[in-house]
Amino acid sequence: MLLTEEAMKTAIILKMLSALEYDVFDPSEVIPEFTADVGIKKGEKVDYAIRVGGRISILIECKAPNAPLDLKHASQLYRYFSVTDAKFAVLTNGYDWEFYTDLDEPNRMDRRPFLTFNLTDIDTTSASELSRFRKSVYDVGAILSTARRLKYISALKTRLKEEFDNPSDEFVAFFGRQIYDGMFTANVRQEFAPLVKRSVSEVIRDRVNARLKSALLQNTTEAPEEDIDLEEKSEIETTEDEWDGFRIAVAIAARVIDPSRVVIRDQRSYCGVLVDNNNRRPLLRMYFNSPTTRYLGLFDGEVEEKVAVKAPVDLYRYADRICATAEKYKSAT
Template identity: 30%
Template sequence: MTTNIPKQSINQLKKTLENFKINDAIELCTNEAQTRKFLIEPFFHLLNYISNDLIPEFNADFGDRVSQKIDYAILLNKKETILIEAKKYNSRLSDKEAGQLNGYFNNTKSSRIAVLTNGIEYRFYSDILLPNVIDSKPFFVFNLTNYSDKDLETLIKFDKRYVVINEIIKTAQECVFVEDFEASLLKEFIAPSKDLLKIIHRNMNFKTKFTEETQGKMINLINSALLKSLYDKKVISESNSNTGGIITTETEIQAYHTIRTLLIQNKKIPSQRIFFKDFKSFFNISVDDNLKKVICKLIFSDSKLKIVIENNEYLLSSVDDVLKYKNELINRTLLLLE
């Protein structure tokens, strides 16, 4: 059973982080010890770990080498351990540094999660790919100066009141699987393998011999223009199959892409928070797929195209006309992101 985390707890964490005087703390951090005291320890206190929960200079067994000490360890139920490797504020973190924790992972089964941090950035690692061998990449990264609501929803899972290591590992496994799947699929799109081409060729109605010339034609067809076209068709197919008679048109999808591209040119607007939802008489573009955070409403028919931003309606002669309302769309989005 998945742990139920109240929305109120997430909101409280968000408020507490917003009230954390991070700039004052940074000014006090000139070495690693001060980074621990003014940034790292307060961060874990925000997650409801008291001083006794954070065991400093934890004795770690690194196999045949002399015993070394990890900066911190959090013992959960005296069975599971979270390791924390601290670096000085402003230190550039790299995944290679996570290898410092590998010795401990190799010699204990009680630790499934390790954190590498410089007080601002917190990199969470596990041993998803190989048991007791720390992964080369983190499954979650939290930055105190740049985080999203989605990041908070993940971070709250490490709160002392809610932390369940097995659930976190399961989520991490899903993240690693999806990331690996995307990377493998992208690799095939960039340099299509013969096996992929064979599968596509076998499913084509237009039958030809699978020659090198045919393979060359297919490779040339697999480009960004084709993928965008297929993406649009996939979106329309998914939308139309789940909406009980609501038909999403290519014009609506084109408008969505135009507006989304326009918005994410602003660095303060994260692309992953822009969504659309089609209704029978209008098409919404919103923040976080939230009906209370509608950026604009599109009302498209055979006779006219109209965009509604807040309570202001504008007639469009073509989809490209939405570019005229760039400032209104960006300002509206930034307001909804607050």
């Protein structure tokens, strides 16, 4: 675990900026400890400012690793947003990331982020939106065109998760009244609360199972990577580190290809990450079974090359090579 804010900046923030194609060694492009000329309290600064096309475009404020992100402790972001040309502000602790803009009022940073994700649990939608911040494709208009939709979808998803985990009286009553014939009293609502929660869980489970069944049927058309019987297959367990590595691989590959094309396929000796669920298109392999010695298999050359790594976050050190591999499959069908 990273212990200091400075270590986090070096190990995660700068590598993330590099993966987004910004030159972290050019202080005119990635400006550390940025201070504005006017309208700012003396000595106040933000951790990084990113200049794109000669203008300050993105502000980044870093907090201690795993510290809760609270805008009360990032007031300088608000002030800098209003006195610079920046259209986007980022608040992060290295793992959790929040992206802000000015959808509600011009030149005034919104209170609610339009994009949030955890780097160790990033989904394909967030990875795709993050890829829009790459230097080579950076387009303020294109990002803003989806920011409003993302902002409210994110808020709705958060609210729905809360309702699914702990259904409110209103949520229970909304569905209960549609199927209960009598008076929907407080006692009836109390009876329905666990039923609604269980029903939500079963609907989600059924939909996940349907997707898995569809994926398994699709896999039967692919050549098997290893001849593993069902008994051996059931013994394979994908670890949290392997899932973290997969999510990071998706985020990196999103610079080049649609992140939905990247899938995970675990094997007995390694955990593979494939493009198009095709074992002839390996993106990388994670040899994480040993608690002391770990390797990453890379495929940007003619044959697989194994390099030593310590943790999933080390994948960012090889972002360029992973992207080079993804580039080979970019136009594949």
